[in-house]
Amino acid sequence: MFRQVNRLFAQTCIVRGILQHSRNEFCSTALVQLRSKKLLKVSGADASDFLQGLITNDMGHFNDGAKCMYAMFLNNKGRVLYDSLIYKWDENSFLLECQRSVFDSLLRHLSLYKLKRNILFDDASAGYDVWTLISTVNTPLPEITFDPKSHINLFADPRLKELGCRLITINSLDAATLTELFGKNVILKDEDVYRYARYKLGVGEGPDELPPGACFPLEVNCDYLHGVSFHKGCYVGQELTARIHHTGVVRKRLMPLRFIEQIGVLENIDKEEAIVPARNSKGKIGVLRGFVQDFGIGLLRIKDAIEAGTVKMSNYTAEVIKPSWWPVEAPKEKINVT
The missing domain is CATH 2.40.30.160 (Elongation Factor Tu (Ef-tu); domain 3)
Structure with a gap:
């Protein structure tokens, strides 16, 4: 517990330092909890190869240092079934962010191809929340990364810099704690602010x-x-x-x-x-x-x-x-x- 508190304190100092160093970039920045999203954890020795055969993107990007990747799952006719942000979580596990309404459908889709592979599926939303930190004026935010094993995991959105960053936090880290952490440079907003920013850019989800x-x-x-x-x-x-x-x-x-x-x-x-x-x-x-x-x-x-x-x-x-x-x-x- 003491080590966890120390890590959180260290992250707090890092984030505050970044905000102070990049004050201009963080003006007009919204913090939005994406309650419409869920996280599906795919883990096991075969997890990477398994996902490689199902997504449009290349899991090899994670071996080259990527922390987050955008991809889609298609049917056998090449049409989109689900879109996802995929996060590298630890050595043999990945988090798949998807819309809450298709979580069960995505899980069934993955299960069809599991066969006898060494893979486990878990609902990571039981322990983690998804947030976005996004500029309300469509200007890029600084690219920042955090240790995936920490309480606050921050990933630059791999699609467009204007879409800001994703935060994955433990459930107990509530909105009040986060807004206090970021200070007056960041304002807590509802999910329509994120949708509005996406629509201005022309990005669907x-x-x-x-x-x-x-x-x-x-x-x-x-x-x-x-x-x-x-x-x-x-x-x-x-x-x-x-x-x-x-x-x-x-x-x-x-x-x-x-x-x-x-x-x-x-x-x-x-x-x-x-x-x-x-x-x-x-x-x-x-x-x-x-x-x-x-x-x-x-x-x-x-x-x-x-x-x-x-x-x-x-x-x-x-x-x-x-x-x-x-x-x-x-x-x-x-x-x-x-």
């Missing part, structure tokens, strides 16, 4: 925004978010993903939408609301996946959306935004897979 079995990983920007390896060996759904990358071009992608009229708290738009150009009759060019206040995210035909500039859904009008973090050499919009 979870089954509401990435409906299971409904889209390909490249359509939801998994490749742009460093979540796909095109150099690793086979995994479930790999053949079609590789074919789209090497011989096809992606016609649709998730894109941010800025509403011209802010949507009221009591108003609602269906998640699958059709999106059409505001000024011509091309018909449906996409579907809405989610919104918070004046920002949303939609799966759109890129060429048509950019040409339209402004789109309509229900009684609302929105401006289509091409994310600044998309690579300049983004492929032309066409796909040869149905």
Whole structure:
């Protein structure tokens, strides 16, 4: 117990030192408890090889020093089932962060492929909480890492610097303790602040925004978010993903939408609301996946959306935004897979 207190005290000093050194970067920074997330622990001598055969990314990155990795689990038709942040926890164990609503489904999916491998599955949410430390103005935070065995484990988000950092803490470390630790530079916010920041960037998460079995990983920007390896060996759904990358071009992608009229708290738009150009009759060019206040995210035909500039859904009008973090050499919009 004495050693645990000492480690926590040391971390407190480190964090305070970082905040004092990087005061400008931490202005307008939100601390959000992600109650919608759960953690699934995959451990055992075969854990790394097991996950390697199921995810879009390469577990070899952990051998090269990575602490956190973005990846997706696909079905045998190459469509997205679940998205996840995967954390290196200790030598033979990993934590899979997923949406609370799909935790049981993900566990069943993994269990189908377990066979006689030396692997254990545990609900790590019984002992740990997930938080995000994110800039509310979409500016990068300093990259910081902590000892995975400590009380506060902090990982830079592997997708975009603008998405800040993830914190995994023991359950007994509550919001009051954390906010006191970070001081006045960090403000405790609810989960809508995190969703708003993601929508401004055009980043989707979870089954509401990435409906299971409904889209390909490249359509939801998994490749742009460093979540796909095109150099690793086979995994479930790999053949079609590789074919789209090497011989096809992606016609649709998730894109941010800025509403011209802010949507009221009591108003609602269906998640699958059709999106059409505001000024011509091309018909449906996409579907809405989610919104918070004046920002949303939609799966759109890129060429048509950019040409339209402004789109309509229900009684609302929105401006289509091409994310600044998309690579300049983004492929032309066409796909040869149905």
